[in-house]
Amino acid sequence: xxxxxxxxYVAQVDRPGEVxxxxxxxxxxxxxxxxxxxxxxxxxxxxxxxxxxxNPEFGALGPRLTTSTELQTLAxxxxxxxxxxxxxxxxxxxxxxxxxxQGVVAHALSVGDAVHRLVDAEFEAFHSxxxxxxxxxxxxxxxxxxxxxxxxALAITQRLVEAFPAHAGAVAVLRDSIAWRTRIEAAG
Numbered sequence: 001x002x003x004x005x006x007x008x009y010v011a012q013v014d015r016p017g018e019v020x021x022x023x024x025x026x027x028x029x030x031x032x033x034x035x036x037x038x039x040x041x042x043x044x045x046x047x048x049x050x051x052x053x054x055n056p057e058f059g060a061l062g063p064r065l066t067t068s069t070e071l072q073t074l075a076x077x078x079x080x081x082x083x084x085x086x087x088x089x090x091x092x093x094x095x096x097x098x099x100x101x102q103g104v105v106a107h108a109l110s111v112g113d114a115v116h117r118l119v120d121a122e123f124e125a126f127h128s129x130x131x132x133x134x135x136x137x138x139x140x141x142x143x144x145x146x147x148x149x150x151x152x153a154l155a156i157t158q159r160l161v162e163a164f165p166a167h168a169g170a171v172a173v174l175r176d177s178i179a180w181r182t183r184i185e186a187a188g
Contacts, residue, residue, distance in 0.1 A: 001113050004087075007104060007140070008047070009036075011115045013084040013115050023117070028086045030148075031155035033118040033126065034090075036109055041096030044105045045118070045126055047141075049152050050087030057082075088115065089144060089152075091137035092126065100126055102136040133167040135160060135174075142178070148184040 001011045016022040026032075028048055035043040066074055090109075092102035118126070127134055141153055157175035161168045 001109060001111055003109065005088045006108060008144070009088045009090065009149055010052075010085050011088055011110065013086060015083075017173075024104075027117045028084075031152055031159070034088060035094070035116045035118055035122065035155050036090075036113050036115050038107070043094045044090050044107075044109060045092045045094055045100075045186070046088040046090040047152065047156065048086050049089045049146060049148055052085040052087075054081075054083040054085060086115075089146075089149075090100070091141065094126065098125070100134075102126075102134060103140060120163070123159070127160060127164070133171065134161065134163050138174075139156070150178060150185075153178050163164075 001009055013028055014022055025095045028034075028047060028051070029037055030051070032048045034046050034048060037043045050153065056119060090105045092100060093105045094100050096182065135156070138153060138156075141156075142188065155169055160171045161175065
């Protein structure tokens with residue numbers, strides 16, 4: 001894991017062989033909510049907003065003396081240097097007792113922190129409030145400045161409509177407002 005700012009982090013997806021069960025592409029898809037647990041028992045909560053493929057061999061079109069299959073036999077200690085990196089934007093935190101805070105996370109993450117996908121119940125708990133639904137992080141998300149944040153906000157609000165049908169009307173109005181803003185800004 002590395003960071004680009006206090007709220008934007010880059011994590012490397014485990015490859016097959018590095019862990020018992022490697023994540024599937026759907027586990028780190030665009031708009032997937034994730035948690036980064038800390039030793040204190042609390043977790044930072046974020047969302048996947050970008051992906052980058054790292055392939056040092058890209059553009060190396062010269063002849064090879066060995067194939068990748070032969071390398072496993074002839075040089076088994078040579079590590080594959082390809083990687084999938086995901087961008088994670090932190091949107092809040094969850095205390096060890098389950099209390100949720102949305103907005104800028106006070107603590108910074110550390111190199112080597114693990115990132116886990118939130119299950120549906122955890123996604124709903126992150127957005128549940130005493131008086132209904134809460135998505136207080138949306139202004140922070142929309143102000144981030146990444147070109148995909150509007151599309152990310154639309155994907156999140158669509159998921160909120162599905163997860164909270166009792167609030168679907170209000171969230172749909174918010175989603176339509178974001179969509180309208182996105183189209184107007186794109187037109188200049």
